[in-house]
Amino acid sequence: MPTGLPAPKLTVTVLGSGTSQGVPMIGCRCPVCLSTDPRDQRSRSSIYLAAPQANILVDTTPDMRQQALREGLDHLDAVLFTHPHADHIMGFDDLRRFCEIQGGPLSIYGSAETLAQLQRIFFYAFDPRKLVPGYVHVLPHTITAPFELGGIEITPLPVPHGAVSTLGFLFSRAGRKLLAYLSDCAAVPEPIRETISGVEVLIIDGLRDRAHPTHLTVSGAIEVAQAIHAGRAYLTHLTHEKTHVDRQRDLPPGIHVAYDGMKLVFDLQP
Numbered sequence: 001m002p003t004g005l006p007a008p009k010l011t012v013t014v015l016g017s018g019t020s021q022g023v024p025m026i027g028c029r030c031p032v033c034l035s036t037d038p039r040d041q042r043s044r045s046s047i048y049l050a051a052p053q054a055n056i057l058v059d060t061t062p063d064m065r066q067q068a069l070r071e072g073l074d075h076l077d078a079v080l081f082t083h084p085h086a087d088h089i090m091g092f093d094d095l096r097r098f099c100e101i102q103g104g105p106l107s108i109y110g111s112a113e114t115l116a117q118l119q120r121i122f123f124y125a126f127d128p129r130k131l132v133p134g135y136v137h138v139l140p141h142t143i144t145a146p147f148e149l150g151g152i153e154i155t156p157l158p159v160p161h162g163a164v165s166t167l168g169f170l171f172s173r174a175g176r177k178l179l180a181y182l183s184d185c186a187a188v189p190e191p192i193r194e195t196i197s198g199v200e201v202l203i204i205d206g207l208r209d210r211a212h213p214t215h216l217t218v219s220g221a222i223e224v225a226q227a228i229h230a231g232r233a234y235l236t237h238l239t240h241e242k243t244h245v246d247r248q249r250d251l252p253p254g255i256h257v258a259y260d261g262m263k264l265v266f267d268l269q270p
């Protein structure tokens with residue numbers, strides 16, 4: 001290292017790794033929901049990327065406020081949305097605190113459909129005539145092609161997930177495919193597999209063992225990870241079907257179970 005300066009890093013934090021109802025589930029007394037292992041406390045699925053020039057949040061779950069407090073988030077440059085299901089957007093109003101700290105509107109990114117749903121539900125945040133200090137205000141950006149934020153290239157990955165259009169995201173830098181995030185998908189079509197082929201880390205929907213109409217199963221997620229030759233893969237959006245420890249025991253080498261608070265650190269070239 002000629003300069004003696006530490007290499008810039010991209011740190012990815014799994015804010016939440018649970019399915020839409022979270023784990024534990026309200027009113028459930030199963031061994032997973034009663035587990036005292038902190039890795040079995042799964043808030044709704046979301047990640048946070050801290051890059052040298054940009055802090056990026058992916059989705060605003062109903063647990064976003066607690067996730068932000070837990071991880072000490074205090075500045076966001078952009079929020080990316082995967083899709084407008086309730087478990088990915090219902091923390092949206094808590095973006096108000098970031099607007100307040102930063103003294104202005106926050107840029108949000110999503111498909112045209114996702115942004116339209118956000119604007120329908122949180123109409124007050126999109127109206128420039130209602131720019132009241134202390135409340136949420138956003139600048140929407142429609143994702144139609146790859147784009148860049150703070151030196152990180154972001155490639156949208158459209159994947160099937162029932163009736164809504166859903167985006168995964170590939171995060172790259174200087175030709176390195178660092179991370180692919182596919183939180184909610186029933187399948188990963190061939191063109192998307194080519195785009196993310198050889199990615200260093202894949203975080204992918206691994207809902208449960210039993211088939212589901214709009215989510216990958218654990219074996220389906222393993223198939224994708226191995227087919228695209230991911231360096232490592234982490235399952236997310238998990239139900240209360242198995243404990244972290246029991247689930248991990250069954251997985252092949254290179255496939256892991258994500259958990260809330262898990263961090264991945266990538267050394268970047270300056």
Ligand SMILES: [Zn+2]
Nearest residue numbers: 020085087184
């Ligand atoms: Zn979801």
Ligand SMILES: [Zn+2]
Nearest residue numbers: 028030033240
């Ligand atoms: Zn349970």
Ligand SMILES: [Zn+2]
Nearest residue numbers: 083085161184
């Ligand atoms: Zn969903």
